[in-house]
Amino acid sequence: MVLALAVLFFVLLRLLLLREIFLVRVVLILGLWYGIWAVLVAMDLLHKSPDLTYGSDARYYWEAALAVSSGSARWNEFAGSLYVAWQAAVILTSPSPSFLWAMFANIAVLLGTFSLQATQVKRILLSRGFSASASRTAILWLALVYANGIVVWAVVRGLKEPLIWFFLMLSATSALGWRQALAAVVLWFLRPLGSLLAFGYWVGERFAVYLLGNTKLSMAILFFIIPLMHNLLENNQLLLWFRKAFGESELREVAFAHLFLHPILGPYLSILRFVHGPGPFRSTAQLLRGDIFLESTFSGDVLIFLGSVSWWILLGYVIYLALTPSGRRRIAFSMTVFGGWLVLSLMLTVAYSFIYFGTGDTRHRASLYVLSAPLFAGLLLPLTRGGKAGKEAGPKSTL
Numbered sequence: 001m002v003l004a005l006a007v008l009f010f011v012l013l014r015l016l017l018l019r020e021i022f023l024v025r026v027v028l029i030l031g032l033w034y035g036i037w038a039v040l041v042a043m044d045l046l047h048k049s050p051d052l053t054y055g056s057d058a059r060y061y062w063e064a065a066l067a068v069s070s071g072s073a074r075w076n077e078f079a080g081s082l083y084v085a086w087q088a089a090v091i092l093t094s095p096s097p098s099f100l101w102a103m104f105a106n107i108a109v110l111l112g113t114f115s116l117q118a119t120q121v122k123r124i125l126l127s128r129g130f131s132a133s134a135s136r137t138a139i140l141w142l143a144l145v146y147a148n149g150i151v152v153w154a155v156v157r158g159l160k161e162p163l164i165w166f167f168l169m170l171s172a173t174s175a176l177g178w179r180q181a182l183a184a185v186v187l188w189f190l191r192p193l194g195s196l197l198a199f200g201y202w203v204g205e206r207f208a209v210y211l212l213g214n215t216k217l218s219m220a221i222l223f224f225i226i227p228l229m230h231n232l233l234e235n236n237q238l239l240l241w242f243r244k245a246f247g248e249s250e251l252r253e254v255a256f257a258h259l260f261l262h263p264i265l266g267p268y269l270s271i272l273r274f275v276h277g278p279g280p281f282r283s284t285a286q287l288l289r290g291d292i293f294l295e296s297t298f299s300g301d302v303l304i305f306l307g308s309v310s311w312w313i314l315l316g317y318v319i320y321l322a323l324t325p326s327g328r329r330r331i332a333f334s335m336t337v338f339g340g341w342l343v344l345s346l347m348l349t350v351a352y353s354f355i356y357f358g359t360g361d362t363r364h365r366a367s368l369y370v371l372s373a374p375l376f377a378g379l380l381l382p383l384t385r386g387g388k389a390g391k392e393a394g395p396k397s398t399l
Contacts, residue, residue: 004108007109012024040299042100065102069091083163106162112169116170116172117172121338141380144310151370184198204340260273266357270353270357274359275349283308283309
């Protein structure tokens with residue numbers, strides 16, 4: 001508990017030193033939203049799970065952290081060793097070894113992640129001539145993506161995703177140097193090959209302005225790069241092992257499974273399945289029948305349903321924009337300005353689509369939502385800057 005409060009204190013102190021009073025208010029409201037759901041989920045789990053975890057990975061990390069905090073094991077003896085060490089530190093600084101404190105610690109890390117991304121988005125927009133009012137609008141849209149039920153569920157479930165997001169944000173909001181190197185090292189211990197993501201933002205930021213300003217060119221690049229990335233992943237033995245161990249077993253239960261193995265169609269079908277899932281229909285079926293997810297609670301199912309609905313609304317808005325010239329201009333603008341986040345989102349989507357053929361865990365989709373949040377904020381901004389004509393705000397669509 002003390003560690004969670006310390007993280008929250010430094011998040012708010014940093015914002016106050018930057019004189020980001022508006023952002024402080026947003027962080028506090030977002031923290032309250034997460035805190036309410038954490039308590040509801042904990043109450044839901046109280047009678048099902050004595051340790052308040054969802055079981056599976058969450059229980060593995062929690063039991064490992066309890067062993068480390070009691071001195072009966074070393075943190076580096078476990079998979080996800082840095083997350084185990086983090087949870088052990090949470091236990092040692094809390095009044096009791098309750099998993100509820102781990103939930104609150106994850107929320108504090110999430111708020112730190114949001115503050116890093118929000119201040120960077122504001123800085124980018126101001127540097128491009130947008131008004132302070134427009135940057136505040138972008139921060140509000142960013143907060144709405146973070147308030148998505150699936151993101152909330154991934155955080156309060158007590159898994160390592162929030163810590164991964166934080167170090168990705170630290171890497172993305174830093175100049176190429178020691179902080180990116182630190183993030184790469186930490187991510188290596190949190191997620192296999194996760195250190196590659198630490199430099200994904202830097203690559204995207206450098207090349208987006210050259211490649212993504214032209215809508216036709218950017219769509220062609222994205223279309224052809226997906227199967228290329230899949231082919232590169234097929235040469236990685238670690239990812240192939242994950243694919244055979246987890247992805248292929250789940251694929252047997254999918255209709256037209258052979259299409260997902262097709263060398264051309266497969267990558268696109270897997271990505272489509274990953275991006276649009278679990279969807280309102282499956283999450284509604286889970287609420288009514290409770291037979292979709294292996295581990296669930298009523299409050300968790302509600303979060304996933306709400307998150308699925310809000311995500312589909314955003315996807316529907318993107319499709320709507322793609323049908324009009326002005327909408328395609330918005331898309332080109334957002335992809336150019338936030339190209340680093342586009343590349344990070346694409347890397348994560350292709351990797352999980354490759355391993356799980358588009359199924360994956362719901363928490364993996366939460367990672368996509370967090371990394372792509374600036375892209376949606378860019379789509380929802382008015383393409384005007386400081387009262388100037390909208391045509392000056394971003395690149396023109398060539399479609």
